[in-house]
Amino acid sequence: MDYNGSDLSLGPRPEDLLPASTEKSVKVVIVGGFGVGKTTMVGSVSEIRPLTTEETMTRDSVGVDSLHGVERKTETTVAMDFGRITLNQQLVLYLFGTPGQQRFWFLWNGVIEGALGAVVLVDTRRLEDSFQAMDRLEAGNVPFVVAVNNFPDAPLHSVAALRSALDLGEDVPLVNCDARMLESSRDVLLTLMRHLYTNATRGTQAPSEVTR
Template sequence: MVFRDSETLASSQEPASLKILIAGGFGSGKTTLVGSVSEVRPFRTEESLSDRSVGVDSTAGVEAKRTTTVAMDFGRITLSPRLALYLFGTPGQDRFWFMWDELTRGALGAVVLADTRRLPDSFPVIDHFEQRGTPFVVAVNCFDGAPRYLPEEVSDALELSPSVPVVLCDARDRESTKYVLTTLVTHVLTAKAHAH
């Protein structure tokens, strides 16, 4: 399967397959987001949290979490007859970040899924994409009972460039997830158009 970059997409009349990364801190909802929108049964690599993860995976703020992704999640959504997105959910723990460079290769862009209960977890994820020049949007997953903030407040807290879109979402909701993905594709295409 060949993933196209945004320049090829803009000039091609053939259907395009685009690779999108879904990244974020531990427990931010990446697996849920991929599962909510995938039109194929998502491939998941979740395992139950065990005693071995005590002291390694902090569950502060997400104490009810019982599983963790140990490789990646994968799903697909067709946005139009000309555009299919292939979603790769990254593992959130820093001990798996060695995989991120390979996953980033060939990606159109990324969704950084943020959790307001653990907002500092977003900084290393954002740094990763900024250092590699990978376009991204920040999607704030609005967990039940979590503090609520305006997108502008999250942008300020994460010290984002004004050009980086921040949207609120519910990773459990298909339409909300589709909006996040559409925002990313629009952001990338708009940035490429302004660069030329």
């Protein structure tokens, strides 16, 4: 079959190719409960079209996945999300988003393995959904920051109340974000990078705080 003149493109798109000067890559994971905005954050900040594994929710999920606070959600991640950010000509950051439902947590080990750090995305309507994610990261000695995704109808809490409810130490950065916005998601990742640098150099930089 002759494909000359066809619009069919084979192989990766030019914008998806890594710079020839790339020397190193690092891995960051975005974790959290069901419907907290992990796929949205990866998509908002990735420089390439993100790879997602979202599937339409069916009746089989009724009574299995709690839709409290996300009643309008119609799709869900069943494996992982993937995106990329080129930090400079030599360094590339790979983003991996994990599925939120408990029935898919068996996939987390492979996604979290080898991660330099993590973002725990939190919805204040369902704070308890973030506990398992933080426990898994702590068990794996993966440093993390906590980002409160600002949903319009989510209750507001003070920094002290959030830290107490999440049982966060003062050394864990806590920030606000809007996962839909590039600048906000980028700032969360910059907070994580600063946290990792502080840990690596054992500095005394004060953790970021939620501002109201």
